[in-house]
Amino acid sequence: MFSEFKQFIARGNVLDLAIGVIIGAAFGRVVTSLVNDILSPIIGLATGGIDFSSLFVSLNGQHYANLAEARAAKAPTINYGIFINTLIEFLIVAFVIFLLVKQVNRFFPKPAAATKKCPECSTAIPVDAKRCPACTSML
Numbered sequence: 001m002f003s004e005f006k007q008f009i010a011r012g013n014v015l016d017l018a019i020g021v022i023i024g025a026a027f028g029r030v031v032t033s034l035v036n037d038i039l040s041p042i043i044g045l046a047t048g049g050i051d052f053s054s055l056f057v058s059l060n061g062q063h064y065a066n067l068a069e070a071r072a073a074k075a076p077t078i079n080y081g082i083f084i085n086t087l088i089e090f091l092i093v094a095f096v097i098f099l100l101v102k103q104v105n106r107f108f109p110k111p112a113a114a115t116k117k118c119p120e121c122s123t124a125i126p127v128d129a130k131r132c133p134a135c136t137s138m139l
Contacts, residue, residue: 028093035089055081 008014036053044050056067056077064070070077115124118132118139125132130139 027096028089031089031092031096034092035085039088040085052081052084055079055084 040052043052054067056070056079058064058070059076059078062073062075064073064075067077067079067081114127116127117123118125118135118137120137121132121135123132123134125134125139131137132139
């Protein structure tokens with residue numbers, strides 16, 4: 001059983017997946033820092049000093065000065081500001097992945113269209129065609 005496990009781990013795709021997970025986790029921390037330490041203060045400055053991470057609604061009806069105070073009182077809260085930060089992080093990650101996939105796809109050739117030439121008129125036609133659409137000859 002150990003040799004089967006060793007064989008499974010030695011496969012290239014398992015190692016690639018492990019490396020991808022590790023790099024993804026590190027990239028996630030970088031994006032979190034980007035949102036919390038760079039973008040949120042800029043957005044806060046543009047919106048009059050709003051700090052998204054401190055936006056919350058207390059569900060017990062009491063007023064708390066900040067989220068830390070509400071957490072210390074163990075009050076139930078809806079932390080919509082943290083959700084906004086997480087949403088911004090997700091959009092950044094999704095955009096970077098989109099750009100990465102778009103660039104990687106440039107390196108792979110596009111699949112050749114399944115066409116052939118008509119023997120009568122040399123028009124490119126689908127391989128499965130039974131009649132040429134240009135000259136109507138039977139194929």
